[in-house]
Amino acid sequence: MKIFAWLVHIFTASGLLAGFMGLLSAIEGDYRTAMFWMLATLIIDGIDGTFARMAKVTEVLPQVSGKTIDYVIDFFTYAILPAYLFYVAIDMDYWPRLFCCFAMLLSAAIYYGLEGMVSEDGKHFIGFPVMWNMVMYVLIFVTPDLPDWALISTIVLLAILHFIPVHFAYPSRGGRWWGATLTATVLFIVSAAMNVWYFPEPKPLWRCICLGTTVYYGILAVVDTQEAWQQ
Incomplete structure (x- = not known):
């Protein structure tokens, strides 16, 4: 059972990898690909909880906080990456941007x-x-x-x-x-x-x-x- 619990945590953490790929795409000016990666992070975040409940991760791996992992990933993919995308993709004067x-x-x-x-x-x-x-x-x-x-x-x-x-x-x-x-x-x-x-x-x-x-x-x-x- 532990291996399935670890796989769920790894799946959750993969959202950060997708977010990083989105950041690289935004840096390169490929906003279309950046948004596809952001949609991938949204899907991962939307289904990982179901997998976590199926694998009973809180019971099997009580020493690992899936919620904390989620917070780390979510802040990057839901706040930092979108803010950066706004900064580079929106045509607006520097200070209001x-x-x-x-x-x-x-x-x-x-x-x-x-x-x-x-x-x-x-x-x-x-x-x-x-x-x-x-x-x-x-x-x-x-x-x-x-x-x-x-x-x-x-x-x-x-x-x-x-x-x-x-x-x-x-x-x-x-x-x-x-x-x-x-x-x-x-x-x-x-x-x-x-x-x-x-x-x-x-x-x-x-x-x-x-x-x-x-x-x-x-x-x-x-x-x-x-x-x-x-x-």
């Missing part, structure tokens, strides 16, 4: 240090989760023509939302409209792959699917937050 990167990194670092950022039932993130990788995907590959003021406003708003008790659904753990949420999640990932594939000329269909699923998540967050605040 640096300001946006700092806003992402500082808010993400503090968010990771907060307690209770997952709801008691485990079905929601409290505050906007550190998902800057997907924010960069939308800004660069779906809405690349946004003016600077819209880009800066988006980054600042989401950074602030880290610390407001808004309830964002954890798609793999049930919750309201779970079937629709899982469907939206699959559609978002598929549309992400297609939009990146067709970059720099995203197809209207896949852009609409991406933006439609994003709006769905926003509506779900409003409904869930309203219910939570009324309790």
